[in-house]
Amino acid sequence: MFRVFFRTILCICFLICCFTAAVCQAAESDLQQSIAAIEARIESYVPDTNYRDDVFGLIVVKQAIVSLKAGSGGIGACLVDAKTGKLVETGRNRQYSPYFRSDMHAEMDLLNRYEDRLKKKGGSNSTNDPRKCGDLILFTSTEPCPMCLTRIINAGIQHMYYINPDLEGGMAHRMEHLPKFWREFAAGRDFRQAECSPVLRKIAEDLFRHSVRSFAKKRKK
Numbered sequence: 001m002f003r004v005f006f007r008t009i010l011c012i013c014f015l016i017c018c019f020t021a022a023v024c025q026a027a028e029s030d031l032q033q034s035i036a037a038i039e040a041r042i043e044s045y046v047p048d049t050n051y052r053d054d055v056f057g058l059i060v061v062k063q064a065i066v067s068l069k070a071g072s073g074g075i076g077a078c079l080v081d082a083k084t085g086k087l088v089e090t091g092r093n094r095q096y097s098p099y100f101r102s103d104m105h106a107e108m109d110l111l112n113r114y115e116d117r118l119k120k121k122g123g124s125n126s127t128n129d130p131r132k133c134g135d136l137i138l139f140t141s142t143e144p145c146p147m148c149l150t151r152i153i154n155a156g157i158q159h160m161y162y163i164n165p166d167l168e169g170g171m172a173h174r175m176e177h178l179p180k181f182w183r184e185f186a187a188g189r190d191f192r193q194a195e196c197s198p199v200l201r202k203i204a205e206d207l208f209r210h211s212v213r214s215f216a217k218k219r220k221k
């Protein structure tokens with residue numbers, strides 16, 4: 001009697017394990033297909049000349065898909081010299097790969113790379129102001145979070161354009177809620193949504209939503 005009961009329990013456990021594995025495999029397959037579909041949209045996209053920022057918008061979504069495929073958030077960023085139109089630096093979200101780094105949002109990665117490469121000297125009391133960034137424009141595929149926005153302000157970036165607005169977690173559209181110091185520090189900066197086509201904006205949004213879906217669900221509880 002006990003043996004029959006024990007075997008039955010074992011069989012049930014085995015079936016549950018098989019079912020769970022099949023569900024996980026199906027979910028992983030759906031995820032990969034979804035990422036591949038976004039990548040195909042990016043690869044076939046040609047910048048729309050009616051939108052001033054489309055070329056750089058495409059560059060940041062290309063960075064974002066690399067992040068997503070690597071297991072991190074689907075957000076990319078770049079720095080552009082407004083005078084020459086040249087790409088100065090690129091960055092992407094590296095929060096979960098190769099290992100967890102809570103600070104490695106795309107904008108942080110971008111500015112780390114830029115500042116580590118330039119190694120500017122000087123300080124707040126020096127005549128040599130390391131925050132002078134000339135006409136650099138920071139493009140990011142999704143509106144910066146509070147951490148990244150204050151980093152951008154502190155870095156001295158005067159122009160920041162985001163492709164996809166993040167009304168839930170973004171900070172750029174509510175600059176008036178920054179602490180007084182940061183509000184004054186940011187005074188006169190040109191922070192706004194980039195001029196990109198609706199098609200490119202939707203790609204940036206899908207890249208972002210893809211990576212934060214689980215967080216968003218938790219946030220709404």
Ligand SMILES: [Zn+2]
Pocket residue numbers: 105106107144145146147148149
């Ligand atoms: Zn951020």
